[in-house]
Amino acid sequence: MAIPLPEPRLARPLPPCDPFRHRAAYIRMLSYLYHAEAAALAGFELLTDPRYVEKSDLFDKAAPRLVTDEAKHLEDVRWMLARLGADEIPPPTAAERELWEGWRRGDLFVLPYKPSIASLFCLFSEGFGYAFLHHLHAVTLDPPIKARLAANLADEQMHLRLSISVLQRALERDPDFIADFLVYFSGYTLLARQPLREIRAVLNELGLDFEVVVASSVRFVYELFEVALARAGQRGRVWGVADRLTRLIAEHPHAVRLIHASMYLPEPPLARRLVYGWGRRRQAARLNPEARA
Ligand SMILES: [Fe+2]
Ligand SMILES: [Fe+2]
Numbered sequence: 468m469a470i471p472l473p474e475p476r477l478a479r480p481l482p483p484c485d486p487f488r489h490r491a492a493y494i495r496m497l498s499y500l501y502h503a504e505a506a507a508l509a510g511f512e513l514l515t516d517p518r519y520v521e522k523s524d525l526f527d528k529a530a531p532r533l534v535t536d537e538a539k540h541l542e543d544v545r546w547m548l549a550r551l552g553a554d555e556i557p558p559p560t561a562a563e564r565e566l567w568e569g570w571r572r573g574d575l576f577v578l579p580y581k582p583s584i585a586s587l588f589c590l591f592s593e594g595f596g597y598a599f600l601h602h603l604h605a606v607t608l609d610p611p612i613k614a615r616l617a618a619n620l621a622d623e624q625m626h627l628r629l630s631i632s633v634l635q636r637a638l639e640r641d642p643d644f645i646a647d648f649l650v651y652f653s654g655y656t657l658l659a660r661q662p663l664r665e666i667r668a669v670l671n672e673l674g675l676d677f678e679v680v681v682a683s684s685v686r687f688v689y690e691l692f693e694v695a696l697a698r699a700g701q702r703g704r705v706w707g708v709a710d711r712l713t714r715l716i717a718e719h720p721h722a723v724r725l726i727h728a729s730m731y732l733p734e735p736p737l738a739r740r741l742v743y744g745w746g747r748r749r750q751a752a753r754l755n756p757e758a759r760a
Pocket of ligand 2 (some may be wrong): 537593623626733
């Protein structure tokens with residue numbers, strides 16, 4: 468039976484959006500989507516490359532299907548941009564490049580990733596992408612663009628199910644996961660700060676409430692994660708805290724203002740070195756378990 472999926476829910480409804488009326492901002496938004504799809508494609512290709520992810524049978528079946536779909540989505544976004552008269556794809560901003568390439572450069576996260584962390588990254592990026600696409604589809608008024616977005620959503624549902632089942636199996640093999648999760652999650656937020664600031668400006672131009680969209684996406688991703696945890700039999704007390712916190716954010720989107728404000732604080736000076744150092748130690752312990760004993 469197919470894994471039942473949660474739906475992204477909104478604290479307040481978003482106003483409809485005519486892509487032709489908000490042409491410049493909609494093009495900007497589609498270009499973010501394009502570069503996100505391109506990054507997903509590149510990431511899925513690397514799932515089976517042992518320089519980036521430790522060899523695991525987990526990805527052998529899933530990766531080719533994901534790669535094929537994301538290549539199709541790139542074509543769809545290109546088509547939507549052309550419909551709005553944009554034949555050239557606007558290049559990624561420096562912040563986008565940092566987000567989409569920083570994870571595989573090897574100077575923040577230690578390579579190769581262990582399979583559970585790679586699956587977690589898949590679920591996170593697919594989950595945030597899905598929530599965003601879901602809301603964009605819901606508000607878009609132009610029927611042909613709406614239809615393309617709907618077709619992509621159907622594929623992305625399959626990606627979410629695949630990500631959940633891969634993460635579930637990875638968690639069953641790697642129960643020692645929470646500490647890694649927290650460190651990698653902090654590393655990821657370092658990469659996401661600047662792109663989120665940029666997306667906020669574009670969402671505002673489209674008349675969409677950044678706080679409502681982000682609050683909904685955060686809760687949705689947690690709910691996906693919870694499905695994987697429950698299936699792996701790993702629902703513990705720590706995750707109860709995350710459950711309450713994300714529920715609070717979803718019901719009171721102004722709490723996102725705190726997250727937003729923190730994006731403007733200077734980056735803690737040693738943050739990147741700490742994330743890297745943690746990865747190095749964990750990798751050394753994994754490769755040489757006797758040394759740890
Ligand atoms: Fe996609
Ligand atoms: Fe996807």
